[in-house]
Amino acid sequence: MGPWTGEREAAARADARRAAARGATTAAVDGEAHAAPASTTRPPLETYVMYVPSESEGESSRDVRSTFERLSSVGAGGYIDAYDSDEDLSDDSNSEDRRALDRALEDLDFAQSSDNKCCCVVHETSSSSSAETVRFGILRGSSATYRDDVTEYEDGVLDAVAIELFNAKLNAVVGAREEGEDGERLRGFARLVRLADKLSDGRGVVEQRDAVTRALLSIIPAPVRWAFKRLIEPATWVDEMNAKVTREAFAWLVGPCEIVPRESDGAMASVKLKKCRYLEQCGCTASCTNFCKIPTQRFFKEAFGVDARLDPNHEDGSCMMTFGVKPDVVDAAFAAPCYATCAKSCGTSDEPCHRLGKQPEF
Template identity: 35%
Template structure:
């Protein structure tokens, strides 16, 4: 009930009236569940970070701003790969290099792919320079560290930003590891098979033959990073863990890669 007071002539009148039920119900707050606040926001964030790896899938693709030297080196290597495979394309820049590798990976088996890349590397890089380096820099701690530094300076256009890291070899510490934060070639090709057959395996063989120093390339297919360990012999192809990895679900080469292919 609700009371109201007003003056009518000389009399003071008081009236009462009932509040409509619908007004009371309209102003009534709706019920709500409080289960969601039983866990603190901090706890929720911890659960999220534990279940979703840092940088997984949501990380944006790196944009490269190649300078004149980068473009010249990319074009030179791309042209040599196309010449070795006899498969030409009309693309330019890094896209041309990836296209040349992609077409070759579709047309040739893994063994032939490695052979063609070795042929392209032999023609792309001057043999007299490598012969000279091999003569003046026989395998040693100094040579391994020199090659690691050289790679980070002159081959970032091919693999992306990288840095020298330390490892233990022959019982002592050396700065003989090139750590590639996110391999440009793997990111662009998005194919494990291309990484292995058109980069890792032929590059290991080329460096060993040209510089006289073994190198083991250890890709991480979860975050697309890679380590080039100078002075470490790579395992045999049949025993290399990297060559037993399945390809990505979104492989640009239609997921043709498997462990059996790599052992051919």
Template identity: 35%
Template sequence: MDANNLLAQSRSPLSTLAHRRRYPCKPVRSPVLAVLTRPSEIVTKEARKTNFYNDNWFDQIAINHLSQSVQAATGLRNNKSGYESLVEAARVASQNFNPIQQREVVIYALERAFPRAILSLIKTLLPQSKLAREYFAAFTTVFFAWLVGQCEVRESELNGRRERNVVHIKKCRFLEETNCVGMCINLCKLPSQAFIKDSLGMPVNMVPNFDDMSCEMIFGQDSPASTDDPALKQPCYKQCSNSKPLHLELNA
């Protein structure tokens, strides 16, 4: 599997978030216009699974809630538990839906997981500002480590001044568990960027490093166009755990 041309997709009724469906998707087999086949020849030692997690009660509740939301969005249930259940729900989505639908499934699941009233309130109280960007970075490190793994706030330069608006994820738990570039991009990076910007009014650019599985979330920075985003040109790992090839559609 290769993540090359990942956003090169055909226009369809599902291709824009503005017109996304408000009900769970049904698995479909879309026409295959391109198939990612070139594997990455190098899987570094750092990219192998090394972390082990001891989820506390809050982590377990959050993981289960998001897993159930993803399963409800796809209509495809599993009987696993804990983080394994969330990974299985994501893997099933990647194998039964085309890339556009995968992203919409995740956005639909996030909308189920987070009350719209709370998101609207946050968007109103925290418009784009240095305070808002730093708040989102700090909040992410405190409340979402169960999803992405150990992370910390770092500085970057934005509009000519230094801000603590970056979340550095030392080794992404989701990427480590799935070991799949396509799932990282279609089921995490792209839908998360769209959801955070649309629901909270905060642009964010997620920059995964597929060599060591780290990632940076840069709040206040727009994500690059698909043709300029290095993440979308990344081949998948040679030992990708997703057993089915990722089918892509080319943009009109």
């Protein structure tokens, strides 16, 4: 489960891309071409250019493939798209193609002499070219950059303060001694994940869930919680307000998210987490459920009197949070198996994770 996270899964995907890349290779020297099937889908590209000697077709083909293999061995894969040139590009200094080739060649140490007439373009998948950066969090002060195998976060000042506040609440439960020296050296979200992991040591799932729920509730002053539940009746507009509060004030815990229509009636009372920050970094089915899902559902019910249901997707790391909807009587989250890369995994069985515990009643 969870092929989107973990070094083993990342390595497997890289191998698959390299294999697909070799299958998508085309090579042409002095007019002879061997093309890949038309159905091949090409990824976002960063272009590398090299000249291939036109004197010897055999040597040229080997040069192209050798270069491709070298690029693939240090990158995420790629493919060759080679073509034959009828003119000597080096003689046309004003050519846009010539300038493009020169720019590409500046960064390469394997370029051949400029008097070659056959030009081959080597394309390689670039993590930077395919990366997507999203602003999120309190006042949009944080950013998340989604790359192929990992998400890079840069916390804004306000989100960093929120993380440290939550860490302090967790540490009050875990205790500095129990956290240990390694945890003390960590800062920010890495420390949060460390504390969450320590929280599960020597504690049953019920105690874990209760501790995290108390930590979340302590962020909202008790008088505010009391007044909200006494003065505001459950309604669609309340569900929509909680969706907005989640997106604006709690994204530091789960990463970028957006408000989407609630499936039952179309009200804007659901929040779609693009790729849960906590789940990606903890890589643990049980921690997702016992540290995040159950405590969060309880938090909104106890703090604001609002029903909430979290539905994590362990295939892609996303999650749907729906307000105004009770958790399922039979929750699919409690049937999820371990991640193969989890340090506490019991194996790759399809059986539910051994650390999930029983589903609570709401």
